[in-house]
Amino acid sequence: MIDKPSISQKVFNHFKDQSHFTRGELHDFLRKENPGLSDGTFGWRVNDLKKKNIIQQVKTGIYTVHVKMEFHLQQEKSLWRFLFNFGKDAGYPKLCIWNTQVLERLSKNHNHKNHIILEVKPTAIEQIYNCLSKTTEYIPYINRIDASAPTYEDASKNPVVIKRLIPRSPIKTIYWDLIHFPFPTLEKILVDILMETNIKDELQRTHLIGLFDNAINSYVIDFSKLYNYADRRGKLDDIRHFIHVYLPHHNASLF
Template structure:
């Protein structure tokens, strides 16, 4: 009977981005009309422990078939990260690459920049310190500076302040553990930072979000919390709910 439920849950919710605890309870009630709420709670716990469902936000679940987002660093990206760790070990940081977005966008771009985020208090001093080591290093360029100077460079490095409590994950690269963003952070940053990601706008921005939600596991609570820290939670929630018809 247990295997029957597990198979039936996968069949019932396959292709649905998220479903509520109530919807899952109603699924069980179709087979067990007298199922107690306490027993249902243990069923949910068991499903999570077995990796059949995972929690997206309070009372909201998704099937656990989608992989976690874990992109690979380019050779230069890895070198920049290791240089930073060697010179400024112990500082909070995060490194990402705009080339990662080609996987999620419809129109591919040959432009590839490395984004190095550092805690705000150290940003300016770190910039001048690293400038002697890194070619084509830019500190918080404006959209105009991006278009005039940065876009013509090959793998430029852009430095900007790291938002406190940013959702960051660890990535192994040549025996070094490197901080890279969770997908939720990357999506919020793309939405918020038009001066850097201006070429991902309109339909392309929608495509990136849509593909991210379709291909990877998204933690809505993590996305919302980071969006709040950036002061953009209502805008991003409206964008997702209206443009992607995703459950927030």
Template sequence: MFKPKATDYQSKELISEFRDVPHFSKQEIYDFYCRKEPELNDGTLSWRIHYLKQRGIIQSIGRGIYTISVKPHYSPDISLRLIRLSRILNKVWSDINYCAWSTEWLNSFTRHQLQSFFTVLEIEKELMEDVFECLFYEYNLRVYMKPDKDIMDRYVAFENAILVMPLISRSPDQIISYKKQKVYVPTLEKILVDSFSDEKTHYAIQGELSYMFEHAIETYNINFTRLLSYSRRRGKEEQVKQFLKHELGDLLNGVLK
């Protein structure tokens, strides 16, 4: 946990004030400081919140909603398979936009462990066919492009295959480096939304969604503004909101507007 310095704007007191609550608002931070600084203005408050975020004392989980920084950022282990795939993509297309991950990562969040896995490779729509043909014909990889349910049931999960899927614009991703090789992978918010939204691809964990979301939220820092923004681009914002309110309403009280 972060150990604040004495000069970090009453950081020790602020941590003590909010450590036992799941989240708190900008207004609550204002009220906290106003006990000793009744003349505190909004500009000073905004700068102070920025300072606390930069120092890792608080984290933003939504618009005007914060939490004490005790939860880690989700950073999955990268397999040699993903590293090799990334190298191929960067070798053939130097400026390609992509995002790749393995469904094996889902086992960190589910009660019943998946026994077979596949790689999801999201690519700009106009390059999907070129990427598919390159991986299939030139590198002899088990690869499918936007497979239907029948293909998913018959082949994909049993072959440790690669699924080439369209990359949604402004998908939240992160970079993980391995020996100077950059691998673009999804954030946890994207993994959660994709698992919820694409029932055909992620059919194996549909019965685990409530547990999966709860475990992810309790274990890692989740930015709900990012999560809902991406849900909106997938056309699933209201469905995701209703799911979260129904399944995790007590845990997220005050976060979802």
């Protein structure tokens, strides 16, 4: 006796040759399988397929069966120590922190000097800058690293770039060893990096294309979240143009 394929298998087989499909298309397919399907049952079925990693959302109302990895930042002891010592001065927990070392997972360029990115409320910027200036372990900068500064080449100190935290930034909080780590999502990292890149510079542009290409190929990206954040930063048109022009193989019309 041959077992009948499950609804999960049917969904996968039906959509496996498509890069993406809409919620409406999924609804039509499931209605053919079950003509009496109610809206409530359909909503439950969509959530069940997502929980089972049969489908993934790439944008509001858009899905794929080509499941990718979730992007997770590593819980570094150096960041734990930083938050433990300076979190209060930085306005913890209303902040965002990460190390640019994570970019090595997305890029083949490993020549840059890694540093901590710390985003805080505007009222906390001066306080945390002054606090870090008095330490022997960190070199603080505001907004971006100044490679011409006399202290930049001091290998014994860790650069910390302090920035203003954009309201409603996409942040994921992870609890580790008694501290809540407010990490940026991949969507936030990509938008922020685009904003700091000079697209007209061929070397920077090539590096950014490779970084975006690797991120889209390897990890789950919620493009609704990415574009909403880009819109709040006033860069929605820029990032749409970048993907459309330099990454057309990722079906820019979808995004």
